[in-house]
Structures are given as C-alpha cells and as structure tokens.
Amino acid sequence: MNIDVIRQDTPGCYDKIFINSAGSSLMPNVVVEKMTEYLHEEEQLGGYEVARLREKEINKFYSEIAKLINCNPENIAFAYNATDAYAKALSSIPFKKGDCILTTNDDYISNQIAFLSLKKRFDIAIIRANNLANGDIDIEDFERIIKKHNPVLVAITHIPTNSGLVQQAEEIGKICARYDTWYLLDACQSVGQLIVDVEKIGCDFLSATGRKFLRGPRGTGFLYVSDKVLSKGLEPLFIDMRGADFINFDEYKIQKNAKRFELWEMSYASLVGLTEAVRYANNIGLGKIFEYNKKLVKRLREKLSQIPGLRLLDRGSELSNILTLKIDRRELIEIENALKDAKIFYSVSTKYNSITDFSSDKIERVVRLSPHYFNTDSEIDVVTRVIGSI
Numbered sequence: 001m002n003i004d005v006i007r008q009d010t011p012g013c014y015d016k017i018f019i020n021s022a023g024s025s026l027m028p029n030v031v032v033e034k035m036t037e038y039l040h041e042e043e044q045l046g047g048y049e050v051a052r053l054r055e056k057e058i059n060k061f062y063s064e065i066a067k068l069i070n071c072n073p074e075n076i077a078f079a080y081n082a083t084d085a086y087a088k089a090l091s092s093i094p095f096k097k098g099d100c101i102l103t104t105n106d107d108y109i110s111n112q113i114a115f116l117s118l119k120k121r122f123d124i125a126i127i128r129a130n131n132l133a134n135g136d137i138d139i140e141d142f143e144r145i146i147k148k149h150n151p152v153l154v155a156i157t158h159i160p161t162n163s164g165l166v167q168q169a170e171e172i173g174k175i176c177a178r179y180d181t182w183y184l185l186d187a188c189q190s191v192g193q194l195i196v197d198v199e200k201i202g203c204d205f206l207s208a209t210g211r212k213f214l215r216g217p218r219g220t221g222f223l224y225v226s227d228k229v230l231s232k233g234l235e236p237l238f239i240d241m242r243g244a245d246f247i248n249f250d251e252y253k254i255q256k257n258a259k260r261f262e263l264w265e266m267s268y269a270s271l272v273g274l275t276e277a278v279r280y281a282n283n284i285g286l287g288k289i290f291e292y293n294k295k296l297v298k299r300l301r302e303k304l305s306q307i308p309g310l311r312l313l314d315r316g317s318e319l320s321n322i323l324t325l326k327i328d329r330r331e332l333i334e335i336e337n338a339l340k341d342a343k344i345f346y347s348v349s350t351k352y353n354s355i356t357d358f359s360s361d362k363i364e365r366v367v368r369l370s371p372h373y374f375n376t377d378s379e380i381d382v383v384t385r386v387i388g389s390i
C-alpha cells in the first residue's frame, strides 16, 4: 500500500486532517473524475443514450461489488443508501401478526425505527439480545432466544455507528443457519473498513452505503441478497418495471437475480462513481486496508488513553476504526473548538443516533473520530496532541 500515492489521489486530505470516514469520507479523485465525465456526456447526449453507450461499464458495478464481498454479481442490487437497501430487504420478509424479530441493543437507529413501524402494522415482537459485560453480544443468550421464540428474522448491525464495537456477525450467521432463520446484516460501517465476506458470514441480506468507508459518492449504496433469498422468491413489497416484467394485466414476473430489489430510475453517474470507489479499494486490497487501519487506530487509542481525564467509550472485544470519547470536566464545545481550530474534521454523535447503546452510559453527545487508510501516523499524533492540550 503506497500511502503517498493514496494521499495524492485524495485532494481532500491536502489541507486538513480528515478523520470522519464513518460520516462521509473523502472520495479519491478518480471517483469525481469518472462522475464528472459521465455527467458531461449526459449533458450532451441525454441520460438514456449515455446509459445505452456505457452499458458494459455500468454492469461492472455488480462485478466490482461482488468481488468486494465475495459473491456473484447476480446477488447485488444498487441502492440509494444503506437505509434504502435495508428497507427493501425488510419489506421482502413476509411478516405476519405474532412474528418476532431478534436484534441487539446496538442496532442502528433507523433500523430500530423500521422494526417499530413493522410492529405497529403487523403486531410483531422485537426482542433485543443481551450483551456481555464487555459489550459483545451474549451468544449463548442469543441462541437461547432463537430456540425459545423462533424469530422470523435476525437483524444485526455489524459495526454500530459509535462505540467501536464490532458485533460477531459470523457467529450469528452460524446460529441462523442452524435454525433456518432469515439473517439481515447492516454492514454500513464495515464494508470498506474490514474484509466482509458474505460466504463466511452466511447472511441472507447485507446492506451498505457508498459514502463512508468505501469512499464513494453520497446517494449510493447496495444490497446483497443470497441465493436462498432469490430461489425462495422473496421480493420487495414495492417493485417496479425494473424488478419485474408486467406480463399480463393481473400478473408480473420477478427478475431471477437481485435486480428485483432495484427501481428503474437511478443516478448512473453516482453508480459509476461508486463502482470506481470500490475498484479503488479492491485494487489496494481490503486485507491491506484492514491491516493498515488496525495499526492506525491502535496508535490513536493508545495515545488518547494516556490523556488524563479522557474516557474512550469503547465497547466489545474487537474494536473498529470508530472511536468515541469524552473528557472529564470539559464541555463538548471546548473539544469541538480545539479540533476546528486545528482543521481536524470529525463528527459528533448524539444519543439520538443510537439511543439503545448510549442509554446505559447516560451520555448525550460525544466526539466521534474515524480514521481511514489515507490518514497517517503523524496526523494521528497531531490529533492526540490537540486533544491532549484542551
């Protein structure tokens, strides 16, 4: 991995320390160039003609994502963001009154809202598995709940929006396979950051976004659906002429592949932008990105934990590149001002971003740092020096 080349490819990192990839990361220049070129063609020829001329390139989207998560292109659908992908997956589960969803305390806020909305409509139950004292999912309890309640769906967030937690996606996958339960994984914060292999995880659905650790454009994402989902004929509740053929006045036929989860209209400029971002990551190699990130964030955690009064809000036995912190007797605004003055880009997480995992700590708002592979050790040192001087 050539960090100098990667930084040259990332104009957004020339004049600042950008440490907010869990929010919306910096796109490599090739992504912006590809999208601009595509839009200029649309300016000249109109969108339909460009899509026709660039059909081959558009189809690369599916193979590039398939390479990223180890599946076939037929298992991939383009989505407008992670929540869109997630909602389409959820809508394909044939819930009935009295069914149950098993999730965790750390599932993403919008997912929890979607479960509550389903509960309102179908009178389903939502069960949240217990955590161990360290924050990990209590796997034994998880299996006990599955045996007892026979949930229709298990829904887990791989890496929650804060707290550094990495949930045990593979272990959960093994349990779901034993009990033949649909398994939906929110991988919004994990794709691009770790090796995410759907074969190893064994999920039926995986939702992801483009703009975070994948470094793609906003308004993009994707949904993975397993062969089992396809062969059992699951389909999203609202399906259009892309997902199905209208073959008779009262009949439609769904697509054989995951395109049944797509809608006809989409921004192809954004799709080719995300393809380029994923190609960029695949070319470097997710293994290398993961190894680099692990060292980077270890340095950040070690240096921050030496600062008197600073509390890392880490949870779990395996930690991600998302780090939330508090400093005793310091208001959030003081930390924010110091970071802004030093041109450090970060984000703030509030309890409304993850009400369940924040509630145990009685925390309202915290600073969230999320370094990625274009960051350097010396940037980490500046960040820790600035925070240490508050």
Ligand SMILES: Cc1ncc(COP(=O)(O)O)c(C=O)c1O
Pocket: 022, 081, 082, 083, 084, 108, 110, 157, 159, 160, 161, 186, 188, 189, 208, 209, 210, 221
């Ligand atoms: C864990 C997790 N899941 C899902 C989402 C939603 O992603 P999107 O805004 O692309 O729908 C987020 C966004 O921050 C997230 O952190």
